[in-house]
Amino acid sequence: MSKTADKKQLVIAISSRALFNLDDSHRVFMEQGLDAYAQYQIDHEEQVLEKGEAYPLVEKLLRLNDHMEHHQVEVILLSRNSADTGLRVFNSIQHYQLPITRAAFCGGQDPYRYINAFGCQLFLSTDPQDVRRALSEGVAAATLLAGGHKREYGDQLRFAFDGDAVLFSDESERIYKSQGLAAFSKNEQQSARQPLTGGPFKAFLAALHSIQSEFPRDQSPIRTALVTARSAPAHERVIRTLRAWDIRIDESLFLGGLTKAAFLKAYGADVFFDDQEVHCSEASRHVPTGHVPHGVANEG
Known part of the structure; x- marks a missing residue:
């Protein structure tokens, strides 16, 4: 679908590990290697992932579109997964009904390479090296830390x-x-x-x-x-x-x-x-x- 000509874009890139809790599968990768990780993701691809550190922020960002006429907020998924192992991530996106439609599954390569191509103004990840590289590309970026609870201020x-x-x-x-x-x-x-x-x-x-x-x-x-x-x-x-x-x-x-x-x-x-x-x-x-x-x- 083409972008509306008079819309201004706010584009945020998010890593799959920031959006969802992938601790279990990441542990498999660290302890057993890539092949075991890929099989684990395929075996569990119908199992919905738990929400990650960035999920509440992403949800609120996307809800901004309900309030605006001249801007459009878009969230791009950037992942080291392949499209095959990333199917579980997209299944979870669909389960939570998040309007995320664009993604780059990089098959083990660095996902930050596509930040400028997507026109992103912010990149959020749990990988400090990817964040440093995004900053070197001139894009605002931060490593999300595991944290506590916050007070709720509605949709603002x-x-x-x-x-x-x-x-x-x-x-x-x-x-x-x-x-x-x-x-x-x-x-x-x-x-x-x-x-x-x-x-x-x-x-x-x-x-x-x-x-x-x-x-x-x-x-x-x-x-x-x-x-x-x-x-x-x-x-x-x-x-x-x-x-x-x-x-x-x-x-x-x-x-x-x-x-x-x-x-x-x-x-x-x-x-x-x-x-x-x-x-x-x-x-x-x-x-x-x-x-x-x-x-x-x-x-x-």
Whole structure:
């Protein structure tokens, strides 16, 4: 089916192991090899898979289409399975009545290669190497961590983002890592009117903003939040950067080093993206969390 000409696309790629719980079959693969794994999937292809870490997020993303006229949200399945062993995955998609129709089954090869061909703005996976490679292709990407429960906010989709090395480049974080907090604060004060360079999630945030712009603020099906360890006076550069980008953020939390987890739980994030593993580990106990292996915190 051809795409409607006047529709704007928000395309998210998802790995099969993020969408569904494939722990049992993955264990077979690790312990017994590819042939045993393939036979296991064929033997169980009529057995519906349990929902994975990303399933609630994907379900909400696809429901956005019920609210919009000028945008279309599409989820693409990317999998290392072959089409033969991937039949179980598609059977499960049909069972849950998810409107996912496009997929790439890569027969053991890296699925990230097709991200740009599909026009994806976001890639979610449980494989850190695939995520790193997607980031190197210029696509926002995160490794989903096993996590805890979240508070339910109906159909509204709530995204939360860290700032430096996620929405913004890591240029300021490099100063903090190499020279300390005092040098970081001085630099941010001196550069307050100089917008930060965009990070790997800038384009994705802009795509969300484009959807939000179709709705009055109090009726948007999407809500966004910046949750950063920055505090005053380093807040000014962030605010002016978003203003220069002409991108809307609904909530901005400048925590001054406080643990983010409690705030994310109170916000009710459907997913939180951060570049630092320690923050991700803490947050994942309360909300679905994606680690963004980008920037100085992930080098070496």
